[in-house]
Amino acid sequence: MAMGPGGDSVREVPHGAGTAGHPAPALPRPVAAHPPTVTGRHRGSSWWKRRAAPYVFISPFFILFAVFGLYPILFSFYLSFHSWNAVGGLGSMEWVGLENYTYLLTDPWFWKSLWNTVWLLIVSGLPQHLIAIPLAFILNSGLVRLRNLFSASYFMPYITSTVAVAMIFTTIYGTQYGALNAALAWLADHARLGWLWERLGLELPVNWLGRAAYIKPAIAILVVWRWFGWNTMLYLAGLQTIPRELYEAAMVDGASIPQQFRWITLPLLKPIAFFAVTLTIIGNMQLFDEPFVLTGGTGGTSESGLTVALYLYRTGFEWLYMGSAAAMSWMLFVIIVGMSILNFRLMGRAGLERRGG
């Protein structure tokens, strides 16, 4: 009871007073709820209980957020207008205005990395959803035994350590002793598929991680493998919010399973699809681990595996152009915001409104 009004006011902290620990100056409701007869001493302890205590208890989050979240964000914005080599210490920062931004806009490697990132967003993002939605539907339909086992195995890549993934995939993609090349060579010999490789222009052994043309597809395969399970779980959760009765009614009307999928599942899944696609956009625009491990941290031949996040890391932490790196992170931020808005315009608003109405 006593925490009720206080609990409400807590929500106002980020918009109002700002600093945790100091109550907002005017909060009429808790005061009005007070019986007018309490003594000063009581009022003090009650003030603590009703007003201050919630802020104190919630303050660790805000303090940690301010130190490790807000401050770096603001500092990176400040930094993006400076030229700074971190080795020289904070004193060596030099104001350069918009130079970092104009440099990046004319930097061929930045545009290349942006193109790579968008390419990977589409080529590795789309299949994730195209696999995940039907897969989640099948898992949810009750036709599959051991549903939890399958869910867990699809989710496994998502929680596997990057280092382990890197070792396995570099072994698969190896030129001389790689599993993929060995399989292709075996197929060429035994299944007489050699003509197909020739048609595709594959000259065995294929240098998967060496040739510019193959690096992005190689990364995309890894990204799809790592993330489709995550999306499957999202869609599975979404499917469970769709009432069973709809399917039952459809079955009574004689709808087949593909028809149920098309006319019930897909439309009602739109809000969760909007959510999942937004996460994919944000995640894939910041793609880092996968290209980093597959290209040995360099971005690969002709920078064809260099994503913006990887280029940002290299610029800041390997070449020590901290100002440029900060500017790049803000440009990436603006691009991600723009894409999210576009996504909302294209599918989010329609889907969400239909549900609301």
Add this chain to the structure above:
Amino acid sequence: MRILATAILISMLVGVAGAVASARTTLTVGVFPDLDSVLKAVIPEFNKVHPDIEINLQTLGFADHHNALLTALATGSGAPDVVAIEIGYLGRFAVEGGLTDLSRPPYNAGELKDLFVPFAWGQATTTDGRIVAIPTDIGPGTMFYRRDVLEAAGVDIDAVASWDDLVEMGRKVTRDLNGDGKADVFLIAAASTIADAMYRGDIPEGEGVYFDARGRTVVDSPRFVNAFTVAQRVRQAGLDARIGAWSNEWYEAFKRGTVAVELSGAWLGGHLQNWMAPETAGKWGARDLPSNMYVSWGGSFYAIPEQSRHKDAAWKLIQFLTTRPEIQILAFRTTNAFPALQAALEDPLFDEPVPFLAGQRARRMWAEAAAKVHVSVIHPGDPVAQEIVGSALTQVLEEGKDVRQALAEARQLIERRVRR
């Protein structure tokens, strides 16, 4: 009176004890593996000479160590009093304000110059004349070769005088053993290694790998054009296995003997022996690079961050670690760290046969090679230049790009990036 005298005496003694206690310095030393093994072996010796200096060793993984140092320098606190820096990172830490300039008093490190292998000393000197670190170990470039593979191909490594000879030898060594129409044995793991060795060799005196003494980039000079062209020929003739360094495939090639030679620092022998391919002991040999080219391929240094509060003690430790032959020998025995100190290389240890290399007296050869490496200097733009040149090289090798055009573009990119 006696009580008073005793009290005075006691207070004096306490004061002296206090002074002694406060004179005891704790020195933090930041290192990466395997240099930590060297330090652990050396600290007892150091404390015999300097019992007043206590050493607190902080070991981090190779990349983590250098990243932590970067963070400490950026924020102005938290750096150790003495730091080890690997040559690949030295350039980026050479920016003014990070590491103490040891050329100035009270260090006057310039006086120590003649004690060290000349090129290692040069690497610690910036283009503007500061001495930012003292070398401790070096990586003289060498060519390891598989005796059995070359013998099976009927070629003689001693007949290889120039890089062209090496390519010619590669044509004989690269063979298809199982008759599937594809080569199984190659000259070398990656053609890029040849270019790498070649443009690091023959650096004009006083220049750096990528920048001249005035800080202008030289990546389109004949040194690079030549290096790229030879590597391109190796790739076009199909003489390299197209295997990147430090990959499982690389180790596998050494184990199976599917590459005939590998160019690297002398340290690769230790890695091969200890974990990459121990069962191939006795099958290896080592010799100098073709065309009388002598290059530096790795090395470690000790430096004092500007923010160190015990610079005197730090300097004592660095001198102890780097200028005493017996300590450098101890380091060599501990981790195979090849000494940068000339006097250490006089030790009989360097004339002993190396069983892994079939009893070859390779250490003497490496010591002599080290003396012939041209002195080059470092530039803060080295990491960027290295990246851009590496990228140009892969474009030439993988995409068939024209060498001169690739290097001209690389030059533009470097100039653009380094200017700010």
